[in-house]
Amino acid sequence: MIxxxxxxxxxxxxxxxxxxxxxxxxxxxxxxxGVPAHRVPLDVVDRIFAExxxxxxxxxxxxxxxxxxEMIFLAKRVKPDILHIAGMDYTADEAFAERLHKxxxxxxxxxxxxxxxxxxxxxxxxxxxxxxFLLTDSGLAADTGxxxxxxxxxxxxxxxxxxxxxxxxxxxxxxxxxxxxxxIRQIRPYGVDSLTKTSYKYSDGxxxxxxxxxxxxxxxxxAAAAEYENK
Numbered sequence: 001m002i003x004x005x006x007x008x009x010x011x012x013x014x015x016x017x018x019x020x021x022x023x024x025x026x027x028x029x030x031x032x033x034g035v036p037a038h039r040v041p042l043d044v045v046d047r048i049f050a051e052x053x054x055x056x057x058x059x060x061x062x063x064x065x066x067x068x069x070e071m072i073f074l075a076k077r078v079k080p081d082i083l084h085i086a087g088m089d090y091t092a093d094e095a096f097a098e099r100l101h102k103x104x105x106x107x108x109x110x111x112x113x114x115x116x117x118x119x120x121x122x123x124x125x126x127x128x129x130x131x132x133f134l135l136t137d138s139g140l141a142a143d144t145g146x147x148x149x150x151x152x153x154x155x156x157x158x159x160x161x162x163x164x165x166x167x168x169x170x171x172x173x174x175x176x177x178x179x180x181x182x183x184i185r186q187i188r189p190y191g192v193d194s195l196t197k198t199s200y201k202y203s204d205g206x207x208x209x210x211x212x213x214x215x216x217x218x219x220x221x222x223a224a225a226a227e228y229e230n231k
Contacts, residue, residue, distance in 0.1 A: 001225030002191030003218045014048040016211045021218030026060035033065030037205040066090035075104040086112040097130040108132035115153040128165035138173035159187045177216040181224035
């Protein structure tokens with residue numbers, strides 16, 4: 001079970017997050033979109049990603065802008081394992097996927113899917129024809145795109161998406177140590193993602209990882225996955 005932890009903002013918390021059991025780490029490289037407090041300077045991204053690669057942890061670059069040229073530039077510059085398209089004003093299409101794979105060899109494409117009803121299944125099936133990963137999530141906002149709402153959604157839709165596509169699906173949306181086990185039991189996804197429920201959030205918009213909660217989230221995710229893997 002892949003445990004994906006967002007949204008890291010500095011080197012030390014990234015190392016602590018990996019020590020706590022994360023398999024994927026995600027951050028917002030400095031760009032024109034997203035919450036300013038969440039954007040990470042590119043030299044810091046380089047340090048974090050280098051340490052992740054040394055450990056065999058996958059690096060995710062979160063895109064919250066709508067500028068295709070900027071996305072391609074960042075993919076070339078920071079060389080993530082996965083480019084996550086999450087902004088509300090742009091979703092990946094076949095042309096973008098083809099260009100990314102051509103110009104940034106080895107970088108995989110993950111598209112966020114807003115789970116707002118049964119129609120999400122058809123959107124997911126469409127994205128799955130050209131993306132490498134899907135991330136199902138809740139909520140939509142100008143500064144955080146699809147996700148970062150701290151809200152769960154109807155997991156039966158995620159389960160249907162998992163059954164309907166042939167690429168890995170990572171489930172997000174209000175997941176934390178309190179509910180990740182039940183989520184895995186109901187959906188059986190490739191991975192689970194946590195941001196809000198494994199973070200401290202301050203009044204100025206700054207977020208900091210709660211490492212104890214990250215560790216518990218990862219432990220409980222692994223335990224739930226082991227239940228059905230051993231059956």
